Amino acid sequence: MQNKEMLTLVIFSGDLDKLLAAFIIATGAAASGMQVNMFFTFWGLKLLQRADAGTKGLNWMQKLFSLFVKPGSERRPISKLNMFGMGAAMMKKIMKKSKMPTLGEMILTAKSLNVKLTACSTSMNILGISRESLIPEVEHVAGVASFLADSQQSHTTLFI
């Protein structure tokens, strides 16, 4: 049965601007009483990786990917005008001026509002991301079946 109070987000992107939009929607919904599920896949997983995640155990191709796409909430590029990080740095400064929380703070707020953060096991396999390299806020690692079950109960599911 579909639940009028459940929202599910697939977070495919690892870009700062899209992640901000996702967390503004997620925390807004959770604050108003909805159960919110965020299912992180592909580049979105980089947000959930510890900033000090190493590359041990990766094959050279996975190493190369992790060299170019840095882990952690502090190092997300923006989808437009990133200009080697300058655009992202500027957006973060603007957010600070507007007294907006950082991505890292938004993750904590989401957790405190019981947003369910799930890391996609298939993508972890492809990108060589281990369970240990994820931040402790991630409680669930699951595949597409888990996402489908959530979306089936949700009034809205977005792919971001």
Added chain:
Amino acid sequence: MQNKEMLTLVIFSGDLDKLLAAFIIATGAAASGMQVNMFFTFWGLKLLQRADAGTKGLNWMQKLFSLFVKPGSERRPISKLNMFGMGAAMMKKIMKKSKMPTLGEMILTAKSLNVKLTACSTSMNILGISRESLIPEVEHVAGVASFLADSQQSHTTLFI
């Protein structure tokens, strides 16, 4: 209650090709009798800005953003192969040849079909977009709560 006749679109992208897809879906749905809500956020807001919107009152970071991402329906880049505007110009020529309406015309069509155009207040704050710089077709400025209320009533909500 979910309404079989309501469609909500979050327009995050400011790219010509994605905006075309969004307006084709929106006007198609509205023409067939659905109530359609378009919620413009981040780069999507640039579509709703007047082409002559100045940069008065912006801090230097917001000015820099508005320098690179031009306002108005005529100056949208495309998501692939933009090549400093050449790709976008070509796509517009192809559309003209195919006798398709321009983005500007699609906004007017959407309005005439009672599509609700809402500008996201949080993004306006971040990007330094004032109410006065928006085109008159935008009647609503609202935050995430308004979007969530719409999506809860919609049979389909898309993030574009």
Added chain:
Amino acid sequence: MQNKEMLTLVIFSGDLDKLLAAFIIATGAAASGMQVNMFFTFWGLKLLQRADAGTKGLNWMQKLFSLFVKPGSERRPISKLNMFGMGAAMMKKIMKKSKMPTLGEMILTAKSLNVKLTACSTSMNILGISRESLIPEVEHVAGVASFLADSQQSHTTLFI
């Protein structure tokens, strides 16, 4: 009426990584018994084009587009770090190592699970893609009305 067992995906992107995510969701859903509709539009259509599709009958602008965005499942770029195809080649190698199916194999799996593959007629017109240049797995060519009818019956619709 909305159907708890129907899923609809709009495939706007032609990028390898997004297409993989789309087909993992689509085949996962179809394998668990859902009716799945994939509606391919804009760059997503390039996946459904035969690799040997020529440029006969195209105007020069459409030719230029098809020169830069190659047709077929083997030549999809990735959305990040494509680096003239190097990134895409690496991702395909990683997938092979992880014993994941290729995009071409995923299309066949989707077909065998009765996923409905529809090519968007409006986009075909814009990009100059003829019915004959599509792979035989595509059975349907339709416009936005067909997509809207599907999404109205689906518990989840994603724009990818």
